[in-house]
Amino acid sequence: MQLDFHQVDAFSKYAFRGNPAMVYRLDAWLGDELMQQIAAEHNLAETAFMVKEGSHWHIRWFTPAAEVPLCGHATLAAAQVLFEVYSEPGESIAFSCKSGPLSVSREAGLLVLDFPALMPQAVAVSLELEQALGVSVVTALAADKLLVVLDNEHSVRACRPDFAALARLPWQGVIITARGDSHDVVSRFFAPAIGVNEDPVTGSAHCSLIPYWAQRLNKSMLSAYQCSRRGGELHCRLEGERVKIGGHARLVASGRLWLGAA
Structure with missing residues (x-):
């Protein structure tokens, strides 16, 4: 065949x-x-x-x-x-x-994805999480993935996680995010538990990122950049219970x- x-x-x-x-x-x-x-x-x-x-x-x-x-x-x-x-x-x-x-x-x-919006809810910041990421966490929230808010874009880019430790956490994947310098939102996504240490650009992560940042920034249209080594730009808007993700x-x-x- x-x-x-x-x-x-x-x-x-x-x-x-x-x-x-x-x-x-x-x-x-x-x-x-x-x-x-x-x-x-x-x-x-x-x-x-x-x-x-x-x-x-x-x-x-x-x-x-x-x-x-x-x-x-x-x-x-x-x-x-x-x-x-x-x-x-x-x-x-x-x-x-x-x-x-x-x-x-x-x-x-652009090609525009129409995905469900998944508003994350606050969860406790554990010592295991901060040790696995090697950074100071501002806020942690969760929907289908763990969403971790850091101080700034530099902290997101500089993060060097312990992937073995991340894989032991009770989450399929971990998003780290902050306000961007040139974009509304920057992020990275780690999923070592399912064989992907760092995903270059993750559309599904923005199902939670966009509702969260839309509420914080009081705007429905956001520019997003996933600052992995390869990098990728996403043009996003929140429409009720749906997230439109263009690229x-x-x-x-x-x-x-x-x-x-x-």
Whole structure:
């Protein structure tokens, strides 16, 4: 069996920046174990698999170590592949996933994710958390991920976490964030418990980041930058219980996976 794959750098206009994701458009689902093996083989933060079901695309995402319930950059990548490679008609693509309905639309040169807003709630700051991050924490909050507020952008950029210690915390992932110097919001995201020490650009993290900062800054449209080594820019707005997350995407590679005998 042969399967075509496409690699996209999401949340960037340029190759080798943003967050790389592998995308497979399937005619029918593969077994869970096989999809996990394929994701481990590619060894990117996420590999997306999608199958057309009626009027929408059912999408699933796998890190090298586990399936995840929601992923922004790989959804953006999947939409880019459908539009660019497979000439999907229209200006919007409907997806379904374990976290509910999603969509990606083309708006003013951007691909815009429509994701659920997840307002985080305050939690206690533990000594284990501060030791794992190696920084002084201003505030800690939680939704589906732990959101940690630091003093400033420099503190976010300078953070050098103990990934083994982070993996022992009771959270699938940890976001660190602060007000930005040139953007409204800066952040980084760590998820060593699911095989991703640091994710270059994390769309799903902004489901919590944007409601939090929109409330703090009293504005619904925010510019965000994830200041990982590769870096990525996100154009965000809060619309009620939804977060719109816009970005660019760049197709960088296509190829064929061979399963079984050549």
